[in-house]
Amino acid sequence: MFEASKQSGDGGIYAELLQNRAFQQVVPNTAAALYAWAPINSASINVITDPIPLSNALPNSLKLTIPSGTSGNVGFGNEGYWGINVNSSWTYEASFYYKFPGASSFSGNLIIMLQSSTGTVYASASVHVSGSTTTWTQVLVSLSPTSSPASTANNFTVTVDGASASGETIHFAMFSLFPPTFKGRANGLRMDLAQTLYDMKPSFFRLPGGNNLEGQSFSSRWQWNATVGNLIDRPGRMGDWEYINTDGLGLLEYMYLCEDMEMQPIMAVWAGYSLDEYSIPEDELAPYIQQAIDQINFVIGDPAASEPAALRASLGHPEPFPLQYVEIGNEDFFASESYIYRWRYFAGNLSAVFPHLKLIATSYPFNPVLDPIPKHYDNHVYQTPGWFAENSFYYDSFERNGTYYFEGEYAAVSTNTSDVFGDGGLVYPDMQGSSGEAAFMTGLERNSDIVFAASYAPLLMNVAQYQWTPNLVSFDASQVYPSTSFYTQQLFSVNRGTEYLPSTLPTVNGTLYWSVTRDKSTVIIKIANTGMAAEQMIFELPSISVYSTGTATVLSGSATSSNSPETPNAVMPVTSQIKIGESFSYTAPAYSVNVLRVKVQ
Numbered sequence: 001m002f003e004a005s006k007q008s009g010d011g012g013i014y015a016e017l018l019q020n021r022a023f024q025q026v027v028p029n030t031a032a033a034l035y036a037w038a039p040i041n042s043a044s045i046n047v048i049t050d051p052i053p054l055s056n057a058l059p060n061s062l063k064l065t066i067p068s069g070t071s072g073n074v075g076f077g078n079e080g081y082w083g084i085n086v087n088s089s090w091t092y093e094a095s096f097y098y099k100f101p102g103a104s105s106f107s108g109n110l111i112i113m114l115q116s117s118t119g120t121v122y123a124s125a126s127v128h129v130s131g132s133t134t135t136w137t138q139v140l141v142s143l144s145p146t147s148s149p150a151s152t153a154n155n156f157t158v159t160v161d162g163a164s165a166s167g168e169t170i171h172f173a174m175f176s177l178f179p180p181t182f183k184g185r186a187n188g189l190r191m192d193l194a195q196t197l198y199d200m201k202p203s204f205f206r207l208p209g210g211n212n213l214e215g216q217s218f219s220s221r222w223q224w225n226a227t228v229g230n231l232i233d234r235p236g237r238m239g240d241w242e243y244i245n246t247d248g249l250g251l252l253e254y255m256y257l258c259e260d261m262e263m264q265p266i267m268a269v270w271a272g273y274s275l276d277e278y279s280i281p282e283d284e285l286a287p288y289i290q291q292a293i294d295q296i297n298f299v300i301g302d303p304a305a306s307e308p309a310a311l312r313a314s315l316g317h318p319e320p321f322p323l324q325y326v327e328i329g330n331e332d333f334f335a336s337e338s339y340i341y342r343w344r345y346f347a348g349n350l351s352a353v354f355p356h357l358k359l360i361a362t363s364y365p366f367n368p369v370l371d372p373i374p375k376h377y378d379n380h381v382y383q384t385p386g387w388f389a390e391n392s393f394y395y396d397s398f399e400r401n402g403t404y405y406f407e408g409e410y411a412a413v414s415t416n417t418s419d420v421f422g423d424g425g426l427v428y429p430d431m432q433g434s435s436g437e438a439a440f441m442t443g444l445e446r447n448s449d450i451v452f453a454a455s456y457a458p459l460l461m462n463v464a465q466y467q468w469t470p471n472l473v474s475f476d477a478s479q480v481y482p483s484t485s486f487y488t489q490q491l492f493s494v495n496r497g498t499e500y501l502p503s504t505l506p507t508v509n510g511t512l513y514w515s516v517t518r519d520k521s522t523v524i525i526k527i528a529n530t531g532m533a534a535e536q537m538i539f540e541l542p543s544i545s546v547y548s549t550g551t552a553t554v555l556s557g558s559a560t561s562s563n564s565p566e567t568p569n570a571v572m573p574v575t576s577q578i579k580i581g582e583s584f585s586y587t588a589p590a591y592s593v594n595v596l597r598v599k600v601q
């Protein structure tokens with residue numbers, strides 16, 4: 001499950017290294033508009049509404065004024081997203097637009113650098129500019145650092161020799177600094193974060209949210225068409241998590257993310273509700289239904305038959321993306337009254353236009369009664385570790401009536417049973433929480449005839465700037481911190497099996513849970529011990545001839561053991577050989593997630 005929150009997109013998996021790169025959605029002539037930027041030496045900088053902006057989507061530019069009588073290097077720098085990772089094995093691509101607001105006789109070099117906050121220069125490039133350039137002109141340079149400082153306290157800077165540029169004014173717009181990206185995709189993903197997720201072998205990617213789909217208001221809702229095409233045509237928006245989204249990670253980039261990580265999208269459409277509790281009136285839904293149809297056609301339409309699909313083709317992807325699931329809104333149990341008509345119109349129209357799509361409802365299952373009756377619901381739960389253990393049998397009692405369930409957001413977030421969102425929330429997952437989640441997940445496996453997908457949420461968190469915790473994977477400007485819940489998700493994902501094998505059922509409300517699956521010649525036994533004591537188990541595999549050795553991969557630690565920037569590898573999976581037979585015993589450590597792989601004939 002992904003959404004741009006906690007700088008998980010901008011400043012996270014989206015590889016752009018410069019923060020506030022295009023002064024989107026800021027108020028000109030304010031200090032706040034300059035966030036992440038700072039002047040160097042006697043230069044003065046200001047964000048202005050440009051009299052001739054770079055594009056309609058980017059009305060603001062950076063005005064550099066070099067006072068008369070200046071000497072030495074003057075200009076400005078960007079601090080990145082709480083740091084810039086300078087790596088000498090990478091070549092960085094830097095770009096920006098500039099123009100002189102009025103012709104001048106200036107002729108000189110702009111120096112573009114990567115340097116430490118204390119002035120150590122790691123990479124430098126220069127470009128000659130002339131004061132006769134009064135229309136927007138793009139600069140593109142490559143930067144190759146000569147060393148790899150351990151510290152990420154580095155800046156991207158643009159400077160000019162103050163003496164020769166004395167009294168000059170230059171406008172700048174749309175900066176960008178990219179390192180190499182995951183699978184080399186242009187405008188792509190941060191390699192280490194994308195690789196970490198790829199190594200979990202996820203099957204699907206839910207986008208674009210979550211709250212961030214809905215908008216804190218109607219005007220700031222997520223709109224697919226504002227997130228595609230040339231970067232200078234993307235206005236950005238105030239996201240739902242208290243910061244401006246560049247929308248550089250837009251709908252097409254999300255689709256490429258799915259393609260590059262071999263996942264299929266579960267894509268949401270805005271369904272007429274924003275988080276200020278405003279619902280579009282029933283008789284005014286048509287334009288938003290059309291916008292949803294266009295969004296879907298951008299992803300799967302025929303370029304010869306649909307404008308949005310033709311746009312996709314023109315951007316380099318004529319063939320459709322593999323989309324099966326479309327979610328109508330997000331958490332509409334907050335607005336189930338209006339969802340009754342919103343669902344009817346969205347589901348009615350979308351299923352008429354795209355009869356093969358599986359539409360997911362986001363209200364509580366069958367409450368309220370919806371028409372058409374949803375075949376798919378998205379359930380969310382944030383609870384205590386104990387809740388997850390006690391609800392391992394949550395889906396066992398669900399009617400098998402042709403309805404399928406997506407456990408779209410779940411996580412153990414707190415041990416505060418009276419208010420999981422109150423005091424005592426987890427900042428990082430820990431083994432008490434992760435083993436509880438594993439117990440719940442054995443139940444999802446046992447009920448995989450009706451649970452078609454499940455995803456921990458939220459996915460990513462920049463440790464320098466976050467709102468919601470815990471998250472599956474944390475990171476800073478140069479490191480990735482997979483959590484105990486990440487390893488739990490990964491253990492279940494890469495040891496999935498293709499067939500559920502019935503076994504003795506765990507004790508409801510107990511502390512020990514397991515599920516058994518099979519993948520051709522391997523029987524896979526997943527065990528969650530949510531208690532404080534190790535538990536010995538006896539497995540009997542009747543009517544299967546079993547080889548004598550197998551492996552056990554164990555993730556275990558104390559209840560509060562947790563991976564964090566301070567203790568990044570406190571809890572890691574350990575794999576060892578174990579003795580196996582038609583009947584064998586295995587001891588699951590306290591607070592552990594265990595995967596046994598048993599070779600069979």
Ligand SMILES: O=S(=O)(O)O[C@H]1C[C@H](O)[C@@H](O)[C@@H]1CO
Nearest residue numbers: 210211212330331457458468
């Ligand atoms: O405040 S919440 O509604 O609990 O927010 C949750 C639910 C929402 O879908 C998602 O964006 C967020 C955290 O993952």
